[in-house]
Amino acid sequence: MSDHTEGFYRHGLSRMSGRSTTEHGRVASPLELLFDLVFAAAFGVLGTQFAHGIAIDEVMPALGAFLFGGAAIIWAWINYSWFASAFDTDDWAFRLMTMLQMAGVIVLAIGLAPMFASLEHGQPIDNQVMVAGYIVMRVAMIGQWLRAARSSVHRRTALTYVVCIALAQVGWVIVAWVPMTLSGTLIAAALCWVVELLGPVIAERRSATGGTPWHPHHISERYSLLAIITLGETVIGTIAAAQEVTAEEGWSANSIVVIAAGIAMTFALWWTYFLLPSAPILAAHRSRAFVWGYGHAVIFLAIAAVGASLHLIGYVFDPEVHMPTVTVITSLAVSVIIYSLAIYAIHAWLTREPTKNIALQLPSVLLPALAIVLAVAGLPLWLCLLVVLAGPVGVVLAYETGGWRGIDAQLHRAVTAGSTTGA
Template sequence: MVTTGEPAVGEKRVTWAELYFDLVFVFAVTQVSGLLHHHHDWRGVAEALVVFVPVYWCWVGTTVQANIRDVDNLRDRVGILLVGLAGLFMALAVPGAWGGRGVLLGAGYWLARVVLVVLLIRVPGVWRGPYGVGVLVSGPLLVVGGLLPDGPRLALWAAAAACDLAAPVLFRRRLAAVAYHPSHMPERFATFLLVALGESIVGIGATAARARLDAPELTAVAAAFTISAGLWWQYFVYAADAMRHAVEVTDSRRDVVRRIFQYGHLALVAGVIGVAVGFGETVADPWRALGPGAVALLYGGCGLYLLTFGYTRWMMFRKVATTRITAALLVLGLLPAMINLPALAVLVALAVLLVALNVVEHLIVARVATGEPGEPGEAPEASPAAIPTPSSPTVIPTPSSPSAPAAAE
């Protein structure tokens, strides 16, 4: 069992229990997308985000617990399945979270946090860290909020989400001694992003299956799929290996895990969910003008996704992701002009932009690989110029780490 001390070495495989556990969150992401599909205004986005954070944080807590311990045993398999059941309760509650199922959402989350604390009860300091915050603060806030009307409920649930998100920062010194397996963490978060990208495929297919599927509809399907594939390409071709490298060579895995995986992937997944919901508004009726709500989800989600790579690259390597930030600003700048255009034109324009971005980054990577000079900060994350060599392992500056053991998240 690995919880504290020196950084873990060697490969740590994802267990079958974890992969089965992920299936619950495939359904949960679909439910959150459905909630957002019915409410495109700012309040609807806020309500969907406040509901999504505890769902995501439940998954994060289980993933970190599986990372720092050996969970391929009877006790932990049963524990992971119990958290999965709690996650299923939460997913079932999402469509009525702002109605009569608020208590079910809160109780499901609280149950998940209690199970995780029980699984980690032998770890010194588990109560004085993020897991304790989930049991003692955010879980009760979610349950009590479920008993209140919409306005106070939103305020209390937002406070619960803020507590969970702030806990790794507030307890960062206590988490300094936690030993994370560097191979397991990137794989798990990449899997969750795949779950979200799968929702974008559902957003295309579920809508198109009910359409006439004439040439305009099929063209819209092709454009939407190109967008989804372009988002996949940005992460899994250009960023995934760089993220894994960063967590392997950094002096502080705690900071990489918190900044890049826990926070960065929350934004990446939220962006993909926005795009997925936007697909549901575009494919079935390609000649209809979308209006501000659907375009904001589609282009805003894509812009958030690309801007997040600017954040992750700076956190990992202190380099500017010039091409992605430029593309994100272009996407967001085009948003107002797309509101009154047919859905097909909106999809094609975004697809062309993402293909162009990936082509440019491919050319930059190829040029850097052959040793040709480029502008500082120009190369994408996966290029040799973007990744520091093992001889200079410090990626993220960190303060001195205390020796006190603590549970991680």
């Protein structure tokens, strides 16, 4: 066992004793950025399958598959990222374990299409390939926690993680390979998710040191990077839609509006996500991290759904599909509304204050809802699309024309309160 830290290159293995929570200049590592690439691909498959399911009028099965697959992708990423924030040694063993987890993500992504198809065709859930990939990722995570358990300081916490992850994987094997009815599968899967979600809560509370030594600025950056990666799906959805429109109409007003609105939507969602910097509050109030971290799953899923909904626009112009405008606008509007509400909820949780200037924030919810009404009334797609876009754009305008002062004051109060109480 080597703890060599001098020189420019690492050699051998390093003990996972935990990193400093106040380490200066802590940023995402090149390995973490490489790790994120496979998740970008997985989100791409997820969004494409979701859009296809809606296009063939199998909305509810596609939605169920989207939530199930998306939750698996996000949960695997969350577990790795929090572990790496606390224990990343960047030695050869850590890198190989990371590579194994990346392979698991690829297998999971390959299994998404059969899982979507089985639900859309009313067949038993074909989730064996997807679950196999998920288990590969989680077993690799067990290996990482066993290494961390060699540290006496974090031994009890690490072993609790090992037990909880292992129990959940036994459950997933049963879900995937034991013949059950649809209702039985759903109940078993729900129990597995309960174990998965409660595992970190139990493990962190059993810690003798107040929790694992995750770094607030590092983990905030990691989440923001996944948000940006997920926003890539809105760009892909815009390109897919624009290709279909230009193939049918050439460079028309519709194609220009689709491209402009798609990129503007991507930018507006990005802008609103970064309105409140999370790291200073997480540094002052580490106890708020669980809800913040888990709540982001809704944000990531909503962004992916926006990307899939933009992809649907192309189906409106596909003569073989005849996708109704109201279906596309409803999918897009609901996704934007859920995203906006999730952002508000996360901000309120961190600052312990309701969103300021609520009258200026309401358009982000009301305008997308209005767009659905306009689509039902038969107004053109381009107009409804712009009305949906006006929601998040309105939030950006409200922020830049003075709303930032209220958010800035909230941030200062939250950080000051943490400094005063020592939270």
